[in-house]
Amino acid sequence: MKTRQKDRHNPPPEDPWNEVGPRLWMGGHIRVGADGEEPVVVGREFDLVLSLYQREGHGPAPGVEHHFAEMPDGPLTEAQLADVERFVGLAVAAVRAGRTTLVRCHAGQNRSGLVVAQALVELGLGVPAAIERVRQRRSPGALSNQLFVQYLESGLPTARLLAGLGS
Numbered sequence: 001m002k003t004r005q006k007d008r009h010n011p012p013p014e015d016p017w018n019e020v021g022p023r024l025w026m027g028g029h030i031r032v033g034a035d036g037e038e039p040v041v042v043g044r045e046f047d048l049v050l051s052l053y054q055r056e057g058h059g060p061a062p063g064v065e066h067h068f069a070e071m072p073d074g075p076l077t078e079a080q081l082a083d084v085e086r087f088v089g090l091a092v093a094a095v096r097a098g099r100t101t102l103v104r105c106h107a108g109q110n111r112s113g114l115v116v117a118q119a120l121v122e123l124g125l126g127v128p129a130a131i132e133r134v135r136q137r138r139s140p141g142a143l144s145n146q147l148f149v150q151y152l153e154s155g156l157p158t159a160r161l162l163a164g165l166g167s
Contacts, residue, residue, distance in 0.1 A: 013031060018139075026104070027112065030106065040058065048094045049067075071084070076159075078161075103119075108142075109144065110143060118156055
C-alpha cells in the first residue's frame, strides 16, 4: 500500500517531534538534519506512541504502549477514518490522564497533523485554531493535505459517513 504522496513539496521538519499541546507531541520517522534526511528513533521519551506509518527500527522501546494503523497521505476510507477517530480518543484520554503522547507518521506533518488537530479540538480548541496551532508548533507545511483539512472542517464522523457512501 502506498502511504506517502510524493507530490508534497514540504521538506520534513528539523525537529524529531514538537509539543503541540500539553503532553501532546507530533513527529515523524524522519527529520531534516545537516546532511539531509535523518531517521528519528523513539525510545522511552513518551508514555504512548500512536503511529500512522511504521518503519522497522524506529521504536518505540519495548514496554512503551504503541498503537499502529497504516494509512495513506491521501483520501481515507471509512475504516481508516474510524482508525483516526480511535487514535484521537486514545490521545485525548492519555493527555487527560497526564501521559505524554506522541502521534507520528512519516515526516510528521499530515497524517499525524490530522489526529493531533482533532485531539486539540476535543480538548477545547476550535478547528481553525487547532490547525493553526499544528502549523505554528510543528511546521508551516503541516496539514498541507487539503483533504485532511476538509475532514477536520466537516467533522470526522461526517467525513467517515460520507466515505462509507462511496464504498
